[in-house]
Amino acid sequence: MKINSTVTMTFDNEGSRYPVIFLDIDGVLNTFLKVVELSLPLERPCVAVLNQLIEKSGAKVVISSSWRLYYDLEKIREILEEYGFVGEIIGKTPVLKGSERGEEIKTWLQVHGEGAASFVILDDHADMCDIRDHLVRTDANEGFQKHHGLRALEILERDECHD
Numbered sequence: 001m002k003i004n005s006t007v008t009m010t011f012d013n014e015g016s017r018y019p020v021i022f023l024d025i026d027g028v029l030n031t032f033l034k035v036v037e038l039s040l041p042l043e044r045p046c047v048a049v050l051n052q053l054i055e056k057s058g059a060k061v062v063i064s065s066s067w068r069l070y071y072d073l074e075k076i077r078e079i080l081e082e083y084g085f086v087g088e089i090i091g092k093t094p095v096l097k098g099s100e101r102g103e104e105i106k107t108w109l110q111v112h113g114e115g116a117a118s119f120v121i122l123d124d125h126a127d128m129c130d131i132r133d134h135l136v137r138t139d140a141n142e143g144f145q146k147h148h149g150l151r152a153l154e155i156l157e158r159d160e161c162h163d
């Protein structure tokens with residue numbers, strides 16, 4: 001899939017809004033206890049919880065992980081799919097040197113997020129400035145667990161706009 005960067009990205013083919021998941025990978029889809037080399041392996045159970053969240057919410061994924069510095073989106077998609085990921089990756093946040101990750105996410109939302117019905121941030125760090133109430137923070141030793149998935153769904157449903 002070709003990634004473009006138009007504002008219409010967060011509208012689906014029928015023009016409907018959908019929720020967005022900002023996805024960190026290290027400490028979310030892998031665990032620091034088990035990583036052997038270069039962030040791998042990912043944890044299939046954590047990927048499965050993410051798949052469930054996507055299935056229940058209809059959300060699409062924007063990569064906020066530092067992986068975006070090292071891999072293009074096609075490669076990230078390929079690696080995630082190797083571990084069972086079935087969602088749709090629609091973009092990545094910009095890299096703003098010296099800024100909190102939350103600022104990068106806010107910038108993405110300002111440029112592309114007009115159609116975002118709601119959003120949630122999955123991350124093991126809390127540098128999310130004033131959008132911290134959208135964060136589901138994981139423990140890097142265990143990654144994305146079922147209770148995190150439930151909390152993320154609550155946040156997406158809390159903020160969803162129905163206009």
Ligand SMILES: [Mg+2]
Pocket residue numbers: 024025026027028123124125
């Ligand atoms: Mg991380």
